[in-house]
Amino acid sequence: MFMIAALLGLAMGAIVLLMQRSAPSSVRGLLETGWSAIAFAVASLLIALRDHVPEILSFLLANVMLYVALAANAHGVARFYHRSDLARPIYGIALLCSVIYCIIYALGAGIQGRVYVYTGVLLVLFGIKTWLLLRETRGNRGIGWGIMLVLTVTMMLLASARALAFATSPVADSVFSQHPINIAHGVGSMFALVFMTLAFILAVNERYRQVLQDLAYTDSLTGLMNRRAFMDAMAREHAKVQRGQSSYCVAVADLDHFKRINDALGHAAGDRVLESFASRVQACIRPGDVVGRIGGEEFAIGLPGVSQADGMQIIERIRKLVAATPVNWRGQPVMITVSIGLSRCKDADTSFEQVLLRADQALYDAKLTRDATAAK
Template sequence: MNPFANLVFVDGQTLTLAAIAITLVMAGSHLLVSQRYPQEPSLIIWSGANFAIGFGLSIQAMWLWLPNAVPNVLGNGMIVFALGLMAEGVRRFTGRPAAWRGQAILAFACFAILAIACATSADPEKMGVVVSAAFGLGWGIYTIVILMRPIVGVTSVARRALLITFGAVLAGRAGVLATTFGAGVTWHLSDQNNTPLGLIASVIALVMFVGTMSWNTVVLVVVLDRLASFDDLTKLLNRRAFLSAATRQLESVVFRNDPGCLLMLDIDHFKQVNDRFGHAVGDQVLKTFADGLKVCVRRDDLVGRIGGEEFCIFLPGCDLAAARRIAESIRNTTKQRLAAIGGFPIQGTVSTGIAEHSPALHTIELLCVAADSALYDAKASGRDVVRIFSGTSVDPERVARFTVVPLQAAS
């Protein structure tokens, strides 16, 4: 007698069909958006991931009409392949180098494990134990690797919770399947309703459904934030995004009683570059300069283009001596990188002003005005130099230039 006969669980097939519909719709949406914003190749990769998940789930949904090996090997394999594509899209989105070789090895290993499991056992329950245990083990190893990394923000906590939950579900499915061996009880995959196995299958389908919706929602929000916050040409934070993010970082620095400095940088004689060599070369100068900034700063530093050839960097935890070393590194790197662009003798240099936060310079707007004043001194000193703000106060009328105006007010 089945003790679970009177229980009703979530319909896994319905959730699977809903997840298929969502993934295919989102795959098409990502593909369309990628045509409008070709500067985000991660959108095409995520579109492929959604297509792969939709295809894998579709194969699994047709298990009654297909040979047993097809949904287990092809269906599960495509889902794992899609997870690899998601990870690759994240790498591209965050500017890290591609890892296609690793993704290919992962996909091959996945298909190999599934194929071996199908070839060595014609019993669906035994194969289910092997597959679930193998994926549960792999998921557990990946979870341990993630848990060893430092927690950075709410998203890190959410990812850990999701990994642990899904790993536990896979382990639970393997355990339930394993209890059928030698117990005189068989819960066939063709009749999973009202069984522990049915519950586990439904939970997996629910995790896939919720995970699919959550993933695509996060992707949409993150991509929109990227498009609204980053400068298309230099891939740096734009003025509004930089000032908003720097304000939050300065508040954190003040709370911890840490030092913090702001650099204001201006490419020397940039207008002459545009007039002499054309705007295409000028754009390349801006891009090359921005790439040089990324090399010179630390991971947690904020870098933004606040207008034209003017850039700003906030250095949390940096005193004036450390900030000056970074500024000098930027100055030397700029002279090397902008010596010639596209065969033209640019001989580009940069002037820099530095200001350190203090009780008198306690807001990002005041810091910007102070660093801007030091930048004026650098320009007046002949350019291609670094100057530190040495005053005790700034002109309050200049603060408005660096004030973030709310979008409602601006409209």
């Protein structure tokens, strides 16, 4: 059985380490989880060969490898959830417990002492892991997350029950004793770590999907929605209007003479202007409003439940704020202005594209003078 666990651990470790090679930099923790599975496989292998290798290997080295596996597993989850700062305490605990274990072993202390040290290290490291998992917001809790949590808590319960059995039962006089809780713990831990690695792979896949979705729907420069995401969001808004809910306005904003900024100060300055324009727009709208970058220096703002008069006030506010606050580029103020066109969805509009087209025509009117707003 230990041999099966070792082979499964090796296979899992190899898969995770191979996945790490092509993982985007925002998905972390694969390296640690891969090595955790390998360390666990080595520990299982040493235990499997306990009748053929010196006791110092099958007991001492196997246990130290197990501590390394537990620590790397907790560290992998910590990095996955962006808590790399926990590496020191995690490995510190594993190292301290390894030293204590070695001393206990060298002193020839009874089996109880070793079981308590193992239980202690597992409870602390997996306690940290459980805490990290429970901190995740509902939106980030997928199937992989759920399986990891269940297995982590199960391992903690099994280890505690075994420590209790070793403290109370004279039957449990060896780590390989046939005491039911000892067997449950042995089998449980062997396969739990393997399945935990599998659950981690599931969590990584869920994260990949999230990363791809973000890439597909987010403008990488400003962090706003890109054109596709904006159009989708507004198509949903339009469908609500067709179901009889309140109407919406859409505004299209275009920076004036933006090419001149690029030409005079360089593309990086142009990018900086786009970023600060995006944050200015966000400062002028409410949480339910939708804003996206739909072209090079063209932005669109969806204003659900807003009348044309209120919409005009909002875009005037944006225009004035932009004109009044220059962008800081390497200590130099860069003056910018924006022209904005607005349109409100009417009963006759059968699609969002029609409303957007009218806002574009209003923008054309505003562009005649620049630093202006217009509605259609």
